[in-house]
Amino acid sequence: MTEQNREKKNSQPEMFFDKEDPSLLMRPELRQGSRPGDMRVRIVLPHQHAFRRLHYGVLEATEETEEPHSAWGWLKRIFIGPPLPTARAATERLTKVKALAVLSSDAISSVAYATEAMLASLIAAGSGHLWVMLPISCIIVGLLCVVALSYRQTIPAYPSGGGSYIVARENLGTVPGLVAAASLMIDYVLTVAVSVSAGVLSLATLFPILSSAFDIVSIDVTLIILITIINLRGIRQSGSIFAAPTYLFIGSALLMIVVGVVKSFVIEQRPLIGPFPYVAAVEPLSLFLILKSFSAGCSAMTGVEAISNGIPAFKKPETRNASITLTWMAIILGGLFLGITALTMAYRIEVSPTGNPTVIGQIAQRVFNGPLFFFYPIFQIATLLILALAANTSYSDFPRLASLLARDLFLPHQFAFRGDRLAFSTGIVFLATVASLLLMVFEGDTTSLINLYAVGVFISFTLSQSGMVRHWWVRRHSDRHWLHHMLMNGLGASVTLLVALVISVTKFLAGAWIVVVCIPLFVWLFLSIRQHYLRVQRERTTEIPLRPKTLSHRFIVPVMALDAISQYCVSYARSITPQVTAVHVAFDRKRAAALSECWNTWQSSLSEDERVPLSLVEPACHSFSRCLLAYLEQLQAQYPNDTLTVVLHESDALSFRERLHHHLDILAVKGALYSSPDIVVTDIMPPQQCEPVRPEQFSHRFIVPVTGLDRSTLQCLAYARSICSPVTAVHVGVEEQDIEEIRDSWLQLQRYLSQEEETRLVVIESPYRSLVHPLLAYVDTLRELYPTDTFTVILPKFVVEHWWEYPLHNQTAFRIKKALQTRPGIVVTTIPRFVPRD
Structure with a gap:
């Protein structure tokens, strides 16, 4: 072979292998040919195809990067399922039928205990005044109509999700928005606790042996764990699972009401208002007692706002489907509530001091007898299921609300990340944990939990409707029907404000004071977290890189x-x-x-x-x-x-x-x-x-994960470049906008760098939203290609002044470091960045 051909042969790798491109995951090897002076090129490729190369400097993580490699990973895969790509988000939306089950189960299930809560309050005036329960129920249904009509106007005005937090913050300001958010978050936690405890009491009515506090709390926590696992599998799958129990309860409750009305008022011809079994009065029938009973019955309205919060979860057209679902929810809720109250009065049902048997269980026992006896256990099981699964409304809306707060820096960033199944996993797990602790503290006592209930939801109702009043006033020049809309929302705001005041006063000493105190504490916590994050952002912002x-x-x-x-x-x-x-x-x-x-x-x-x-x-x-x-x-x-x-x-x-x-x-x-x-x-x-090695035997390769070009990242890059060159920076991107921003910022950074400060960037697009797994797969791939090199991964670490600020930082870096510690031969260097107080 001539010298010219040899040079051409040796230069061929440069035609298809660019050493400057860190996304080209291959290594060329020059090997001796069969004849003297003859050379051939061997390309070494990784065994696993964890990435697809899109173009220069850009890789896409494949499903192989998400394969479990530990017992915990396999267990998670079994219970939760394989991860879903972000592109599947549109297919995970709900139809109207499933949305009614997922987003309305809280409101519909409340009819199982709302009438009993009213009866338990009124009985203090003696059995002769229990007839007052019927007009109170009619007023509550009228209030339900006003709130439902008000939220029907919120849905088209905020098609991306008209939750109380968004509406109040945009129209009334940050603090009112945070008050609404705090109120809703407390209400969502109480919804899980009350629904599950009431459901287990229905089971105890069917099986009296399950009457001890330990048994009830154990079943409560077990049900919460089960519901949590189902919700972690994704909103569409949870809707499919929860649809059957919801419609089973609706159908069996309607059957009970129809059969009960026919038997009571047609066959037996019972009067609607008649004498109850004698109970002595312990206090006179006063306005305060009537308002207390009214506030107890208003627990039937909790969860009404869930549909307007969850508009993005609907299939297209989102606003139309949400409005129709809200209307059907209000009709079903109002009908069931009035029907159960009427049957309570017709059969003269008494409240058990222990809550077992329940009022609705006693009605079912009276109605489903004779030839229909087999419907009684079916109805009790349906009640258990709907009450237990009513918590799913909170599992749908609490994580979404937490993600919005995290996006606005009022909660830790982890609440904004979607999990493997496109659900906000951190919010789901946090909700389950707090609700379980609450059930343990109150020993599963529904009556005690209801005293905390409904305060927050009516505060959020008031702020949301007040925000809509301002919304229509600002748009009075562009919307012809602004006055009609504003009057309707104004009526809703006035009525719900009155109810919120009534509930706060009448239930204050019974436990509502806890919610009244917690709301400002939560607002202070939200503002403190945001202030801290803004301070960190100011400390991280820089345009001048550190010099190695x-x-x-x-x-x-x-x-x-x-x-x-x-x-x-x-x-x-x-x-x-x-x-x-x-x-x-x-x-x-x-x-x-x-x-x-x-x-x-x-x-x-x-x-x-x-x-x-x-x-x-x-x-x-x-x-x-x-x-x-x-x-x-x-x-x-x-x-x-x-x-x-x-x-x-x-x-x-x-x-x-x-x-x-x-x-x-x-x-x-x-x-x-x-x-x-x-x-x-x-x-x-x-x-x-x-084995002992000499210093000159080390061949260093430094990898620096980057999320943005802030001071901490530049400090890590400078540390790496001061030791060896070139350095590879790796950015794992979930959102397309973030990827474009990091590439633009990187191009601007290169203007400041000299040739000896060369740094290469590889962007890994993560379709499964994982930040850790693609990075680990990239490190493993490079180690396979360059087995003799020593790989050092440099991670930033924020050092703060207070212990409570540490959960706000370093979570992803900690997970990366923990995973790398299982890989022998890897070096992990942590660069501190101190965040001083203002």
Whole structure:
């Protein structure tokens, strides 16, 4: 082969392999041909096809990146199902039939306990005044009509979701919007607790053996766990599962009302208002008692706003389908509530002091007898199911509301992320946890929980309708029917405000004070979280990148014994900078002397440039972490301009006791350094067969995950570039808009960088919304292509002043670090970024 052909042959890889493109996941190898001077190119590809290359610098994560690799992952896959791509979001919407089951189960199910709540309040005036229950029920149904008509006007005005938070915030201001949000969130938690506890009491009515508080609370929590798992599977699947119990209850309740009305008023000809079994009065029939009974009966209206909140969950046309579903919900709710109240009066049903049997259970027992006896257990089971599954309304709306608050920085960012099945998983799990704790505290007592109920929902009703009044007033010049709309919403705001005041006053001492106090506390919490996030954003914002040349490294390697892992860590640090010091806290003088002797022997076998001094620290206390921190503080004072990095590793001690002791010491050091704003921590996961290596044998590859080009990210990039070049930055994008923003910002950043500060960016589009799995798959792919290189992943860490601020940060970085710790041979470096107070 001629020299020209050889040059052409050797240059061929450059035609299809671009070393500058980090998205080109292949490695060329030049190999000797069959004849002297002849060379051939072998392309090494990864075994797993975790990515599809879209174009230069852009990859798309495939379904392989979401494959479970642990027992927890497989368990999650079994119970929740495989992840759904974001493109499937449109197919996960609800029809009107399913939406009525998912979004109206809370309101419809409340008829199972609303009449009983009224009866329990009125009985204090004696059995002679129980007839007042009927006009109160008619007033509540009239109020339901007003609220439903008001929300029918909210739906077309806010087609993206006319929840009380959105309407109040846009029209009345931030604080009223947060008051509405806090009220709704409290009401959603109470909805889960009340619905599940009332459902279990229906089961106890059917099976009296389940009457102990322990049994009831155990069943309550078990049902919440079951409902949580179903909702984590996605809104469409939960709608399919919950539709049958909802319609079974509606059908059986309508049958009970029809049969009961015929038997009572046609066959037996009972009077609607007649004498109840005698009960002595303990207080006179006063306006306060009537209002108290009215406020108890208003629990039947909880959940009415759910449909206007969940408009995006409907199939197209969303607003029309939502309006029709809201109308049907109001008709069904009003009819069932009046029918059950009428049968309560016709059969003269008494309230059991223990709540078992329930009022609706007693009605069913009176109606379904004789030839229809088999309908009684069916109805009780249907009541249990609808009450237990009524919590699904909260599971649908609470996570959505929490995601809106997180988007506006009033809650931690995790609440805004969709899970594997396109549901807001964090909100679902949080709701289940709080509701379970509430049931444990109140021992599953529905009566006690109802006293907290309905306060928040009517406050949110009032703010939402008041916001709509201002909405129509602002649009009075562009909408011909603005006055009609404004009057209707004004009537709704006035009526619901009156009801909110009545409920707050009449139930204040019975437990409503808890809600009244919690609402301003929640608003303060929301505002504090947003203030913190805004402060962090101000600290992170920058346009000038940090220069790698300004960084001067100094590495500290704590050693317990001179084993292969310690030698590996020292060589790793020495391959980066000559400023390396090994540190040993001399608790045992004989052991320290032996270590010093072994250390000198090892160092004498190395060249002058490779040697690392060993510093023996005299312990000032019995804590390894405190002694090490004191030594680090001295170094910081001695070298204020150096970037101090502490290298930590797992122990290779022979005995289990020594390994455990070392592990606890390292955990203590990590905990102490977690809040340090100036010290970088490097965790080395030693290779499975760790052997001592020379510093020059390390071939470094640095990977820096980036979410945006803020100060913390630029600090990580500068740290990596100060050690080796080039550095690969990886951005995992979920939203197309975020991907475009990071690419534009990256192009602007390159203008500031010199050639030696070269940094390459690869964007990984994540169709399954996962941030961690695609990054891990990318690291694993590069390790497979370059098995002899040492990979270091650099993560930012925010250091804040208060403990309660830590849950707002570092969650994704912690998950990445935890996952990388299971991969031997990976180095994880954490760069702190201190967030001071204003």
